[in-house]
Amino acid sequence: MKLQLALDDMPLQEAISFTKKVEKYIDVIEIGTPFIIDEGVNAVREFKKEFPAKEILADLKIMDAGAYEAELALKAGADYVTVLGVTDVLTVKGCVEMADKYNKEIVVDMICVSDLPAKIKEMEDVKAHFVSVHTGADQQAAGREPIEDLKIMTAHTKKAKISVAGGISSRTAQMYVDLNPDILIVGSAITHADDPAAEAKAIRDIMDGGKK
Numbered sequence: 111m112k113l114q115l116a117l118d119d120m121p122l123q124e125a126i127s128f129t130k131k132v133e134k135y136i137d138v139i140e141i142g143t144p145f146i147i148d149e150g151v152n153a154v155r156e157f158k159k160e161f162p163a164k165e166i167l168a169d170l171k172i173m174d175a176g177a178y179e180a181e182l183a184l185k186a187g188a189d190y191v192t193v194l195g196v197t198d199v200l201t202v203k204g205c206v207e208m209a210d211k212y213n214k215e216i217v218v219d220m221i222c223v224s225d226l227p228a229k230i231k232e233m234e235d236v237k238a239h240f241v242s243v244h245t246g247a248d249q250q251a252a253g254r255e256p257i258e259d260l261k262i263m264t265a266h267t268k269k270a271k272i273s274v275a276g277g278i279s280s281r282t283a284q285m286y287v288d289l290n291p292d293i294l295i296v297g298s299a300i301t302h303a304d305d306p307a308a309e310a311k312a313i314r315d316i317m318d319g320g321k322k
């Protein structure tokens with residue numbers, strides 16, 4: 111199981127300095143959607159240069175022009191690019207074909223997907239590499255969390271790898287780890303912590319005590 115750090119709300123240089131404080135606990139660095147809106151795919155390029163041993167996810171949340179947009183991030187050095195599950199399957203297909211060309215992977219963000227089992231099947235039919243449970247920031251503010259969707263996801267996914275995001279912290283990580291996703295995604299619990307390294311270590315320790 112990998113730990114993905116989501117960087118959403120820091121400028122580039124601050125995000126690089128921040129990541130140095132927690133890098134030993136994490137496997138994947140996510141250039142989050144607000145971050146990439148602010149800095150562009152150049153942030154992917156800069157992070158790949160600074161952290162060559164880490165995998166980089168570009169959280170583009172692609173909605174159209176799948177192949178073209180995915181290639182922008184893949185060319186910049188992304189190991190993973192996200193596309194939205196709510197979009198047309200043709201867009202996902204375009205992303206997957208482009209990622210395969212680069213030998214990289216597409217993560218389908220299932221935010222706002224209402225029929226998860228049907229969408230999982232559709233995504234697996236086009237050979238999406240990952241399906242990702244996601245309770246968004248606005249949904250979290252209304253008291254929602256991703257645990258029930260992760261249970262549905264693990265029950266219905268046959269081939270794709272699974273990641274999960276949405277307000278996960280050291281307080282809640284165990285119940286997600288128990289469901290054995292391939293990637294656990296944590297953003298604000300680490301980036302907004304009083305002691306980010308301690309929070310990242312606490313989550314890593316829970317993961318290392320769980321299934322790998």
Ligand SMILES: O=C(CO)[C@H](O)[C@H](O)COP(=O)(O)O
Nearest residue numbers: 116275276277278296297298
């Ligand atoms: O994709 C995102 C927001 O759209 C976040 O990066 C993701 O939800 C992880 O952050 P947090 O742990 O704070 O929820």
